[in-house]
Amino acid sequence: MIPLNLTLKTVSISSTLALGLFLSIPLAKSSFTDQTKNSIQNSLSERINQPFIGDLEQIRKRRVLRVLVSYNGTNFFHTIKGQRGLEHDLIKAYEKYLNRGPRKELYKTHVIFLTRPFNKLFDELLAGHGDLIASGLTVTKERKYAVDFTDPYIKNVQEILVANQNSPVITKLEDLSNKQIIVVANSSYIIHIEQMNQALGRLGLPSIEIIQANPILEAEDLLEMVNAGLFEYTVVDDHIAKIYQHVYNKLVLQQDIIFHHGGEIAWALNKNLPNLKHSLNNFINTYAKPGKFLGNSIYQKYYKNPFWVKTPLSLTALDETPCLQYYFEKYAEFY
Template identity: 25%
Template sequence: MKIKHWLATVAMCSTLVLTACGGSNNNSASAPAQSGADKIYIVGTNAEFAPFESRTADGSLTGFDIDLMNAMANAGNFKVQFKDHPWDGLFASLNNGDLDIVASGVTITEERKQSMNFSDPYFDISMMVLTPKTKNFHSLAELNNMHRVAVATGQTGDLAVQKVLGAQSTKIARFDSVPLAIKELENGGVEAMVSDGAVISNYVKANGAGKFTINKVPEFGIDHYGFAVRKGDTETAEMLNEALKKIRASGEYDKIYAKYFSN
């Protein structure tokens, strides 16, 4: 190869390398930063908590939380994408950035506030004790006399029973989901099951009211669900709060509530 041609080739290759790598060429177009309006918020949920989140026969996500978040996204002009995720990994995925929001019947507690932020409350809930139809239940203290009490691991029912029996109690039988815990009750493997009242009521309604008794326990008090975001992410929390206010004011919240909780 002649020296003249070789030098021309080197110069051309150098130019291509600089251009491809986005070097110091001021004319190179860099990818624009994603704006807030274009961002898609990844929303984690565990679709084993009907009527708040579950899957239809065709595999689509459905439920109060799903409809509520979609309505909020529409009212707040932001985009969401749902990701079905095991319950016991939701908060870790939120904190490491794999999720932006958790919408999965998450009870706001002081302990959880230490590691994450919450939106304003969007649903009031109380714990209930589910027992077989043949068993009488009168007070929370009766849990101490039972051999095994079923809960869904890490959910509010689990935390509530821990306060009665102790966090390390061998009487607490933990399951991956509410349906599995209730199935154990139906099979006689436990004497009672504790979870959120709306979830228990939904299951009993769909699977035979004649099998169980739903026991209201005033000592449990009232809890509140909120949408969880990463600790310190006040921007996303405020965005959710503003959207929630809009759908409450428009009446959309009430329509979604009636769809899932009207008698």
């Protein structure tokens, strides 16, 4: 689990690193003065931080694709060798796809990852503070009222009950009556537990008490808390629970207690952006959907091989990396 006193630091440093890593301002080949650096920072900072909603053509002109992510141990995280995660790897592959062909560096579109708490992702997208959400989102009809989704890149997801080994055994829905379940704030799990509560109500039984976790906590953090006995139950996607069983040996995956089955995971974007959606769908259906080599290999890397979940998340790597000067000088070579 990410130490709470360090998580916000990671977010802010990540944004600073982005200014250097994905610099895309045309410059003459010259020595870097403080004024030049400030001009670069200000111009890119405006494109990152000012509200903007536009289709692919406008994004290409801005040369920046802002991807909203949440920080966790499978989708997006930092290591001493750089950023990693299923969403990171897929989006970086899309960046290459977007810039395919003899496109000069001057005209390439660069990805910038913006880390946010999970419960802030949709608000940030709708406010124009990001172009895309890539954070293991389950497609729901409630979410589709507000945003658009790409074609899924993970299918047949089950939302299952996960218990501590010392918790009372749950064999049927009625056993959950009057029990507490902790879940990720503003997640699809809440919607589906509420549907179960309606079924309990029809049986005349007390409902499940839904505890929304601190917004900064992810499903992986809640699994650690259940493993430690701080809570008895949580609900998560089955592929997340299965990989973390390699780390937390006190978890019991109750795969017969399913809150939602056949789920689909996709990227979210604002409505009425047909060209961006078409480009993303072409990439997913050609390279990233289930059965395609890229999608299969990245899924295996993060959700079948337990190496990364057994490796502590690195928060010091960012402090050890010079933030801006190296990247200003590197990208000046192209301009």
